[in-house]
Amino acid sequence: MTTDARPLAPFGRALCAMVTPFTEDGTLDLDGAQRLADRLVSRGCDGLVLSGTTGESPTTTDAEKAALVTAVREAVGDRASVVAGVGTADTRHTVELASAAERAGADGLLVVTPYYSRPPQGALEAHFREIADASGLPLVLYDIPGRTGTRIEPDTLVRLAGHPRIVAVKDCSYDLLGTQKVLSRTDLAYYAGCDEQILALYAVGAAGYVSTVANVAPDLFRAVLDAFDAGDTGRAALLQRRAIPLIEPMMAAGLPGTVTAKALLGALGLPAGPVRAPLRPADRETTDTLLAAYEELVAASDQLQV
Numbered sequence: 001m002t003t004d005a006r007p008l009a010p011f012g013r014a015l016c017a018m019v020t021p022f023t024e025d026g027t028l029d030l031d032g033a034q035r036l037a038d039r040l041v042s043r044g045c046d047g048l049v050l051s052g053t054t055g056e057s058p059t060t061t062d063a064e065k066a067a068l069v070t071a072v073r074e075a076v077g078d079r080a081s082v083v084a085g086v087g088t089a090d091t092r093h094t095v096e097l098a099s100a101a102e103r104a105g106a107d108g109l110l111v112v113t114p115y116y117s118r119p120p121q122g123a124l125e126a127h128f129r130e131i132a133d134a135s136g137l138p139l140v141l142y143d144i145p146g147r148t149g150t151r152i153e154p155d156t157l158v159r160l161a162g163h164p165r166i167v168a169v170k171d172c173s174y175d176l177l178g179t180q181k182v183l184s185r186t187d188l189a190y191y192a193g194c195d196e197q198i199l200a201l202y203a204v205g206a207a208g209y210v211s212t213v214a215n216v217a218p219d220l221f222r223a224v225l226d227a228f229d230a231g232d233t234g235r236a237a238l239l240q241r242r243a244i245p246l247i248e249p250m251m252a253a254g255l256p257g258t259v260t261a262k263a264l265l266g267a268l269g270l271p272a273g274p275v276r277a278p279l280r281p282a283d284r285e286t287t288d289t290l291l292a293a294y295e296e297l298v299a300a301s302d303q304l305q306v
Contacts, residue, residue, distance in 0.1 A: 010138060010167050010189055011081040011108055012046030013208030014222040017054040017193075019215055019261050020068060022273035028064045032271030034075035036215075039270070041080045044219035047210075048072060049170075051085035052110055053147065054212045054258050059276040066100045073105035083140060087112030091127050098135040109135060110170060112142040118150045125156050132165040139165055144172035144193065154178040161186035170210050171201065180204055195247045199224050199240040203233075212257035213243065213250055216264045216294060220301070242300050246293045255282060264290045 018040065021032035037048055050072060051057040051065045060068075069084050076082065084101035086109050088094045098109050111131055113124065132139050141160065145151040151173060152160075160166045161182075171179055172193035179201065182188060189207035192198045198209045198221050211221055220243055227236035250260040258275055263282035265272035267290070275281055282290070 008187075008189060009207035011083055011140070011191075013225055014045050014214070014218075015047035015049055015081075015083070015191060015208060015210040016040050016045045016214035016218060017049045017052045017210050017212045017257075018072075019258060019265065019272055020051065020055045020060060020064075021271040022276070024273060026274060026276060028060070028067065029271060029273055030067060030071040032273065033068055034071050036265075036271040037072045037075045037080075040214065040218045041076050044222040045080060045214060047081040047083060048076065049083045049085065049110055049210050050106075052112075052142070052210075053144070053256075054215070054261060055085060056258055056276055056279070057085050057087075059279075062097060062100060065097065066104045069101055069104035069106050081107040083108040083110050085110040085112070085142075086131075087114070087142060089114045089116050091130055094127075094131055095134045098131055098137070102135060102137050106137060108138045108140055108168075110140045110142050112144065113148040113150045113152055115148040115150075118148075121153055121156045124150065124152065125160060128160055128166065129163060132163050135165065137165070138167040140168040140170050140191065141166065142170045142172075142193070144170075146172065146174075151175075154181045157182045157188065158185050161188045168207070171197075171206070176200065176204070179206075195221070195251055196244065199228065199236055202228060212261055213247055215261045216250075216268065216270075217243075217246065217297065220297070223301075242297065246290075246297045249286075249289050249293050253286075255286065260286070260290055263287045264294060267291045268294070 021029040023029045084106035086097035143152040168189040170191045170193040183205045192201040192209040195213045224236050224239045251257050259282050262272040
């Protein structure tokens with residue numbers, strides 16, 4: 001275990017859980033994905049996570065996932081890391097997706113806990129080890145029990161940290177004690193996966209974040225980390241709190257972040273397109289609420305010179 005106050009950030013600090021743009025007829029929009037990726041990196045993201053929850057991975061094909069990695073890699077070059085979501089409920093399928101992502105040019109893999117089948121911890125550990133053994137890329141384990149039904153228990157993470165290619169965790173566990181337990185016993189790089197917890201986790205040693213809100217405000221949370229690193233913890237806290245009026249309607253108003261992010265991106269004239277069924281688009285009232293919250297945040301950020 002390192003003695004440094006903060007572990008290394010293997011994929012950068014400021015990562016966006018990027019939406020997957022579609023055309024109006026629902027097909028993959030690779031040109032839009034490249035334009036969005038370039039905008040996100042130009043405005044402060046040093047990593048992009050593709051085909052995660054926000055990227056609608058359950059409804060994109062294997063070929064679409066690989067094509068998306070290739071297109072985004074081409075768009076951002078070496079300016080940012082590209083982490084490909086490959087997790088499924090099937091170990092064999094996940095290994096296949098991991099190999100395809102590696103061939104397509106990904107820098108790392110996001111591997112979610114297998115959902116629905118709810119494997120016990122021993123089986124879960126074996127699942128992650130098999131994927132790590134089969135790939136030449138580093139893994140980010142995605143702990144989001146609210147969606148998968150299964151927690152990656154802290155003791156399991158401590159054991160998995162011994163694998164040379166298991167290097168990070170995207171943390172949506174809402175268990176600050178468990179997170180600190182793993183941070184204190186391993187070199188795993190933690191990334192906050194819940195936008196409202198970015199500063200809280202960073203303050204106890206996380207490496208950074210993977211943000212859905214960053215799709216529309218890519219420089220927002222980077223400013224939080226920069227202020228904290230500069231020793232201005234009061235400013236960091238203020239910036240985090242300023243984001244709540246946008247975080248709440250995007251992430252905690254009953255709609256998936258994919259739906260709200262795409263609604264707001266569309267309202268701003270940015271690449272997004274529709275969501276795929278079974279998701280449904282946000283209605284006009286919701287979109288107007290999101291746009292008003294975004295405009296309020298932009299105005300406040302201008303005052304604070306973010």
